[in-house]
Amino acid sequence: MKWISYFSPNKNSQYSKIVELTISNLRTSQDLQNEASRIFLNRSAALHPP
Structure with a gap:
């Protein structure tokens, strides 16, 4: 989940979580x-078999 940090540029860990x-x-x-x-x-x- 490395890309999660893109969602929080302010590095708010609670928001990231x-x-x-x-x-x-x-x-x-x-x-x-x-x-x-x-x-x-x-x-x-x-x-319903073919």
């Missing part, structure tokens, strides 16, 4: 959505 947590939450939520989609697609494929 908030941004880092937010980005990490966004990434996690995206990963969960991707995982859910993958499971759903796999299940659909199993129920």
Whole structure:
């Protein structure tokens, strides 16, 4: 997470931490959505074979 410092030129570590947590939450939520989609697609494929 080196690029996190770009968000806080004033080097406010608390702000950096908030941004880092937010980005990490966004990434996690995206990963969960991707995982859910993958499971759903796999299940659909199993129920409806080509």
